[in-house]
Amino acid sequence: MATLALLSLLALSPCTSAFQLQPRSITPPDGCPIPTWQVNNFQWYNGSHSLDCIHNQADINARGCLCGHGWCEPDPATCNGTMVNVCWTGMPSYEPWGYGPLETLDIEFEDGLTCHDEYIGYRIHDMGHGESNCGYADRGAGRIVAFYGTTNLESSTGHMDYALGRGHAMKCENGSSINYYGSTDFELSCTYDAFYNATCTAPVFEIPVLSYEWVL
Numbered sequence: 001m002a003t004l005a006l007l008s009l010l011a012l013s014p015c016t017s018a019f020q021l022q023p024r025s026i027t028p029p030d031g032c033p034i035p036t037w038q039v040n041n042f043q044w045y046n047g048s049h050s051l052d053c054i055h056n057q058a059d060i061n062a063r064g065c066l067c068g069h070g071w072c073e074p075d076p077a078t079c080n081g082t083m084v085n086v087c088w089t090g091m092p093s094y095e096p097w098g099y100g101p102l103e104t105l106d107i108e109f110e111d112g113l114t115c116h117d118e119y120i121g122y123r124i125h126d127m128g129h130g131e132s133n134c135g136y137a138d139r140g141a142g143r144i145v146a147f148y149g150t151t152n153l154e155s156s157t158g159h160m161d162y163a164l165g166r167g168h169a170m171k172c173e174n175g176s177s178i179n180y181y182g183s184t185d186f187e188l189s190c191t192y193d194a195f196y197n198a199t200c201t202a203p204v205f206e207i208p209v210l211s212y213e214w215v216l
């Protein structure tokens with residue numbers, strides 16, 4: 001699988017060397033530790049009818065019948081509750097009548113860091129378009145794991161950026177604090193069920209450390 005992807009990439013761009021496909025981490029400054037960021041588990045579910053209030057104009061415009069604590073058929077003539085915009089914040093479960101399971105994203109690192117997003121109406125995190133949710137306490141320390149990709153292709157290239165964050169800065173032998181950044185492309189594979197619900201996964205991959213900054 002990995003070999004096939006490598007071969008097809010090489011075939012497409014004969015000048016690309018294998019080294020560029022798997023960049024190595026930098027050598028840290030003398031006396032400084034360097035982190036290893038390995039993604040052990042990557043799982044992204046995007047249903048064909050997951051509510052999408054950011055990119056799907058039909059969803060943004062859609063109205064549903066909110067009846068009690070749930071949804072009834074969105075027909076204004078028979079709605080015994082209130083017709084509301086399905087994209088308003090705070091709507092129950094965010095799976096209105098006619099919509100399928102909500103979108104979720106899970107990224108698990110070897111060192112225990114776990115990032116989990118699930119659709120919550122207004123999308124604090126826009127899955128596949130940047131920052132993911134690795135916990136708010138963590139966010140305060142400045143750590144950002146950003147993911148870019150699509151669920152619309154069986155096989156594609158995902159991209160992940162990692163900023164360690166000043167709150168997680170590492171200590172060098174001489175007492176200086178150092179913050180690291182990394183980035184990589186990776187193989188993203190999606191499978192679809194009969195309803196075109198997509199489940200995307202990636203083989204274990206490492207995000208190489210590519211730059212650093214001193215934290216004063």
Ligand SMILES: *[C@@H]1O[C@H](CO)[C@@H](O)[C@H](O)[C@H]1NC(C)=O
Nearest residue numbers: 029030031032172174175176
């Ligand atoms: C600590 O070491 C690094 C790299 O060896 C150096 O760049 C930095 O200036 C040093 N910090 C102090 C406070 O001496």
Ligand SMILES: *[C@@H]1O[C@H](CO)[C@@H](O)[C@H](O)[C@H]1NC(C)=O
Nearest residue numbers: 067068069072073079080081
């Ligand atoms: C509204 O009508 C549906 C059936 O059409 C029913 O299941 C639901 O309990 C009703 N809700 C209220 C708030 O009356």
Ligand SMILES: *[C@@H]1O[C@H](CO)[C@@H](O)[C@H](O)[C@H]1NC(C)=O
Nearest residue numbers: 047048049099100101195197
């Ligand atoms: C797939 O999508 C259909 C249609 O939205 C939905 O009813 C079903 O629950 C979904 N199945 C899974 C396994 O997510």
Ligand SMILES: *[C@@H]1O[C@H](CO)[C@@H](O)[C@H](O)[C@H]1NC(C)=O
Nearest residue numbers: 046047048128149150151152
């Ligand atoms: C999620 O799935 C929908 C429906 O198949 C699709 O239109 C949308 O582009 C997908 N989102 C991403 C980020 O790939």
